[in-house]
Amino acid sequence: MLIQKRISQVFNEATEVPFNDDSKIVIMSDCHRGDGSYADNFAHNQNLFFAALTQYYHHKYTYIELGDGDELWENDKISKVLEVYDNVFWLLSKFHHDSRLYMIYGNHDMVKGKNKSFARQLVYCEDEPDGQCCSIFPCIEFHEGLVLRHSGYDLRLFLLHGHQADFFNDRLWRVSCFLVRFLWKPLELLGINNPTSAATNPKRKKSVERKLIQWVERHNQPLIAGHTHRVAFPKPGEPCYFNDGSCVHPRFITALEIADGNILLVKWSYKTKFDGTLYVGRDELTDPISLAGLCSKQGKNVPQAI
Numbered sequence: 001m002l003i004q005k006r007i008s009q010v011f012n013e014a015t016e017v018p019f020n021d022d023s024k025i026v027i028m029s030d031c032h033r034g035d036g037s038y039a040d041n042f043a044h045n046q047n048l049f050f051a052a053l054t055q056y057y058h059h060k061y062t063y064i065e066l067g068d069g070d071e072l073w074e075n076d077k078i079s080k081v082l083e084v085y086d087n088v089f090w091l092l093s094k095f096h097h098d099s100r101l102y103m104i105y106g107n108h109d110m111v112k113g114k115n116k117s118f119a120r121q122l123v124y125c126e127d128e129p130d131g132q133c134c135s136i137f138p139c140i141e142f143h144e145g146l147v148l149r150h151s152g153y154d155l156r157l158f159l160l161h162g163h164q165a166d167f168f169n170d171r172l173w174r175v176s177c178f179l180v181r182f183l184w185k186p187l188e189l190l191g192i193n194n195p196t197s198a199a200t201n202p203k204r205k206k207s208v209e210r211k212l213i214q215w216v217e218r219h220n221q222p223l224i225a226g227h228t229h230r231v232a233f234p235k236p237g238e239p240c241y242f243n244d245g246s247c248v249h250p251r252f253i254t255a256l257e258i259a260d261g262n263i264l265l266v267k268w269s270y271k272t273k274f275d276g277t278l279y280v281g282r283d284e285l286t287d288p289i290s291l292a293g294l295c296s297k298q299g300k301n302v303p304q305a306i
């Protein structure tokens, strides 16, 4: 019950972002950008992510990062991550300067929300003795949740990372952070997975999904989450629970796209041309669902008051 209230609290406090059928939005999460070491699970997908995000930038999408973008449990300083992935941050800053970037924090980058001066650490400094430093994301806000409100019909899409349905990773996040930084990271370097993580423990994954779906059913409110690293896209008649997957799968990254009044799940992976050359390509994993249809699926078109 506590967990259901916790999710409702995020929903009630979430900033609303208006959108319509002309909006183009891409949602990705769980990049876990690290320090480039063997424990950095993003390293092997960095080119896929950069190529996909570049495509979305050129096609005028708004990018919403749905939490755990940076691995700040294993790494105590964002500066290490910035140094390794300066190309990604350069591209993210372009989205931000075009007002096409929204950042939601998860459990592994909770510090973005808890530490009010965190954004001040996101700086680019010239590599000269008296070089100037400038902010990568001036005036950025890190959100715990967002509500995309359709301006044409009565539809709200609730976005949150999803660790709120995971007591150990939410309320006890400082303990989890300590264990990951000083116990699991060294073990991960030896190939041992963290059993308390929802991303690697199937039982925890199921338990988180069950609680999120329960909330969706109770409140008749579509919800988009990450955290479990397992994609979810509702079939007709199923509760409106979506999950964008992750960017740390061994062979691909996944994303939820909203465009032309539809939502769909896609993946980006390396593909081979007939002549053997490699390229980064996009596959649609689901048929698009019309958002207007999603709205009517809610019954009375008006989500229950929370």
Ligand SMILES: [Mn+2]
Binding pocket: 067, 068, 106, 107, 108, 161, 163, 226, 227, 228
């Ligand atoms: Mn997470």
